Amino acid sequence: xxxxxxxxxxxxxxxxxxxxxxxxxxxxxxxxxxxxxxxxxxxxxxxxxxxxxxxxxxxxxxxxxxxxxxxxxxxxxxxxxxxxxxxxxxxxxxxxxxxxxxxxxxxxxxxxxxxxxxxxxxxxxxxxxxxxxxxxxxxxxxxxxxxxxxxxxxxxxxxxxxxxxxxxxxxxxxxxxxxxxxxxxxxxxxxxxxxxxxxxxxxxxxxxxxxxxxxxxxxxxxxxxxxxxxxxxxxxxxxxxxxxxxxxxxxxxxxxxxxxxxxxxxxxxxxxxxxxxxxxxxxxxxxxxxxxxxxxxxxxxxxxxxxxxxxxxxxxxxxxxxxxxxxxxxxxxxxxxxxxxxxxxxxxxxxxxxxxxxxxxxxxxxxxxxxxxxxxxxxxxxxxxxxxxxxxxxxxxxxxxxxxxxxxxxxxx
Numbered sequence: 001x002x003x004x005x006x007x008x009x010x011x012x013x014x015x016x017x018x019x020x021x022x023x024x025x026x027x028x029x030x031x032x033x034x035x036x037x038x039x040x041x042x043x044x045x046x047x048x049x050x051x052x053x054x055x056x057x058x059x060x061x062x063x064x065x066x067x068x069x070x071x072x073x074x075x076x077x078x079x080x081x082x083x084x085x086x087x088x089x090x091x092x093x094x095x096x097x098x099x100x101x102x103x104x105x106x107x108x109x110x111x112x113x114x115x116x117x118x119x120x121x122x123x124x125x126x127x128x129x130x131x132x133x134x135x136x137x138x139x140x141x142x143x144x145x146x147x148x149x150x151x152x153x154x155x156x157x158x159x160x161x162x163x164x165x166x167x168x169x170x171x172x173x174x175x176x177x178x179x180x181x182x183x184x185x186x187x188x189x190x191x192x193x194x195x196x197x198x199x200x201x202x203x204x205x206x207x208x209x210x211x212x213x214x215x216x217x218x219x220x221x222x223x224x225x226x227x228x229x230x231x232x233x234x235x236x237x238x239x240x241x242x243x244x245x246x247x248x249x250x251x252x253x254x255x256x257x258x259x260x261x262x263x264x265x266x267x268x269x270x271x272x273x274x275x276x277x278x279x280x281x282x283x284x285x286x287x288x289x290x291x292x293x294x295x296x297x298x299x300x301x302x303x304x305x306x307x308x309x310x311x312x313x314x315x316x317x318x319x320x321x322x323x324x325x326x327x328x329x330x331x332x333x334x335x336x337x338x339x340x341x342x343x344x345x346x347x348x349x350x351x352x353x354x355x356x357x358x359x360x361x362x363x364x365x366x367x368x369x370x371x372x373x374x375x376x377x378x379x380x381x382x383x384x385x386x387x388x389x390x391x392x393x394x395x396x397x398x399x400x401x402x403x404x405x406x407x408x409x410x411x412x413x
Contacts, residue, residue: 105121
């Protein structure tokens, strides 16, 4: 039979259990007490750090050369005495990028206990677009950095033929100009106040059509900037430096000038990197270091050929500019005939001695420098549609054009 424990034993066990529960409750209350003290201490320290401690004593600006540091600090809204932790990087970014076109991005560096540094990434010009109002510097982020510039740094590439709807500094290309005047593309029809039946359009209808025109202009501008971006990316990919001029007045007949001595015809945007790589290969391996003239790489990616034609590049560029201006003037006088009618690219009409009436065919060279007689096939004259500028120039330029056939991938890039 089971025997019950003595009464005094039961009493002793019950007292121990009660004492243990009391100790646990006391320990819990002490932990809660310490926790409350810790929370209060943290709250006090946080309040002090946001009010009394970490007050800014020094503000610095790094990475920026276009604007004075004092001007940037004042525009940022940050002041000495302000708490280091209460400065909003997002707000500073917004304020500075809106006011200063060259400010691309801002990071805040907090150096304890009392220094704030505005680390600024400065935008670099992607190109200088030539306009009637001077040069317009375009940043790689698509912003207009400067407008109305008279002189451009030699390291910045000049860009002609780029469409800009508005040249306000700080504006992002491709955004719709809501207010103010817009420079519309030359091929865009003017806004008509009357409909096809001759009735006056309502103000709301005119406003809708004007908005549609502005949106179309923004799309055209964005496309123009994309062409420049694609070309810049191809140049960077191939490390093809020393490009002094870019022209894409005709996107299907793009042109760049290398070292102010070689005009490179690129054709369309297709395979730009390959074409530039091919040109690089030809300049380094097939032509002398002093070559000055034209290299037509417009069909390099398909025909594996580049055509060359020696000439005075500066005179050639001046002739092309005059030809382009004459073509634009003819378009503005619809009653008169266009002197370049039938020519696919008016920029090329000034190349002497390369027309269909020329008495000789251009020479063809393969990558090994073989003579025309050794070539397996006679190449097509790419300049056959271009009329001679004069009989004298034709006779002087006989046998000056040639083509180079090669595959640059084997030895270039």
